[in-house]
Amino acid sequence: MKYLRMLLAMITIVLTSTIVMAEVPSPTIPKGNAEKCVKPTGEMRVNHMNYILHQRDETMYDGIRTEQFSFKKCINCHTVKDEAGKVVTYKDERHFCNSCHTYAAVKIDCFDCHASTPNSRNKASTAGGKH
Amino acid sequence: MSNQESSSQGISRRKFLGASAATAGLSVASGVSLISVAEAKPLDTAISSDQRWGMLIDTNKCATGCTSCVDACNTENGLNTGDEQLSRQSQKAQWIRKVELRDKTTGHEVSLPLMCQHCENPPCVDVCPTGASFKREDGVVLVDKHICIGCRYCMMACPYKARSFIHEELLNQVEDVPRGKGTVESCTLCVHRIDEDTNNRRDPACAEACNTAGHKAMVFGDMKDTNSEISKQLKKHSSKAIRADLKLNPGVRYRGI
Numbered sequence: 001m002k003y004l005r006m007l008l009a010m011i012t013i014v015l016t017s018t019i020v021m022a023e024v025p026s027p028t029i030p031k032g033n034a035e036k037c038v039k040p041t042g043e044m045r046v047n048h049m050n051y052i053l054h055q056r057d058e059t060m061y062d063g064i065r066t067e068q069f070s071f072k073k074c075i076n077c078h079t080v081k082d083e084a085g086k087v088v089t090y091k092d093e094r095h096f097c098n099s100c101h102t103y104a105a106v107k108i109d110c111f112d113c114h115a116s117t118p119n120s121r122n123k124a125s126t127a128g129g130k131h
Numbered sequence: 132m133s134n135q136e137s138s139s140q141g142i143s144r145r146k147f148l149g150a151s152a153a154t155a156g157l158s159v160a161s162g163v164s165l166i167s168v169a170e171a172k173p174l175d176t177a178i179s180s181d182q183r184w185g186m187l188i189d190t191n192k193c194a195t196g197c198t199s200c201v202d203a204c205n206t207e208n209g210l211n212t213g214d215e216q217l218s219r220q221s222q223k224a225q226w227i228r229k230v231e232l233r234d235k236t237t238g239h240e241v242s243l244p245l246m247c248q249h250c251e252n253p254p255c256v257d258v259c260p261t262g263a264s265f266k267r268e269d270g271v272v273l274v275d276k277h278i279c280i281g282c283r284y285c286m287m288a289c290p291y292k293a294r295s296f297i298h299e300e301l302l303n304q305v306e307d308v309p310r311g312k313g314t315v316e317s318c319t320l321c322v323h324r325i326d327e328d329t330n331n332r333r334d335p336a337c338a339e340a341c342n343t344a345g346h347k348a349m350v351f352g353d354m355k356d357t358n359s360e361i362s363k364q365l366k367k368h369s370s371k372a373i374r375a376d377l378k379l380n381p382g383v384r385y386r387g388i
Binding site: 061063072075091119 | 267309
């Protein structure tokens with residue numbers, strides 16, 4: 001009898017927790033435009049801030065402008081369009097970074113200075129310069 | 132040995148300029164050993180003090196009333212767009228400006244562009260309380276906006292009045308040129324252009340625009356590479372640093388003033 005009660009209690013706990021978990025809203029993270037990211041998704045979720053921070057200092061102080069962890073490349077690939085087909089800025093909650101940062105309540109100030117949408121003028125001139 | 136010669140070159144430039152034929156022979160010899168310095172910097176390699184970016188501006192070629200360099204700078208760096216247009220004139224971002232000088236005695240007029248002079252001993256870096264103002268290995272003076280608290284002490288320290296403060300919240304900045312409210316900024320010598328590897332490297336927007344306009348008054352290049360156009364011209368012609376009395380050894384030099 002004692003064991004049966006314990007078993008019942010355990011089943012109840014498991015059931016309740018499953019129900020609760022199902023009720024927790026999860027963020028909808030939009031996919032990037034490329035086939036895959038520069039690192040596996042899981043790794044990017046955990047370490048993206050470190051990669052960006054490291055690259056930031058290398059770019060600013062050492063003039064290293066490689067593309068792998070370039071902030072510019074992140075922005076160029078992870079675009080989200082609104083109903084009108086226009087790429088949304090960080091002011092919009094659908095913006096790639098916002099989609100998770102709003103959920104996690106982590107405030108970022110990158111976009112006080114950095115462009116939050118791709119810049120077509122510079123993209124065009126870079127492409128022109130390579131030929 | 133070649134490195135030592137190259138690092139002392141900036142200081143002894145005047146001596147080189149006024150030197151006899153014997154000294155010229157010596158500099159040719161060091162020029163041979165410096166060829167490696169002028170080689171390409173791959174994109175993933177850090178900048179080094181083997182280079183020092185500089186500019187030589189010939190005021191005789193600079194046209195009065197022409198603002199090609201200023202316009203190109205504003206476009207390249209996305210200055211004074213959006214809410215910045217609401218700033219009053221004296222508060223607007225100005226990385227490069229045209230200065231017109233007139234000699235009262237002779238009436239001779241000189242027109243020249245003035246921007247951050249990228250000093251070897253920059254006062255803005257000396258006074259910065261947070262370490263945001265810094266000089267790169269290759270001589271470019273920048274602001275680390277992640278650290279800048281917007282105190283504007285550097286603006287007061289700069290004898291060339293070269294820095295601006297951003298008063299408005301910005302959106303849609305140029306992707307290569309991050310800039311935002313509450314930070315100080317100035318000419319970057321278009322680092323995003325000059326950091327590219329040799330095949331893609333471009334001159335700063337102002338110098339490029341001056342060439343396009345046909346004036347060719349601005350020569351940009353590596354002052355430590357004796358084979359570069361700027362070094363050759365600096366060696367051949369007399370040039371001046373503005374406020375040379377302050378001994379800041381600026382990277383921007385002028386001819387004809």
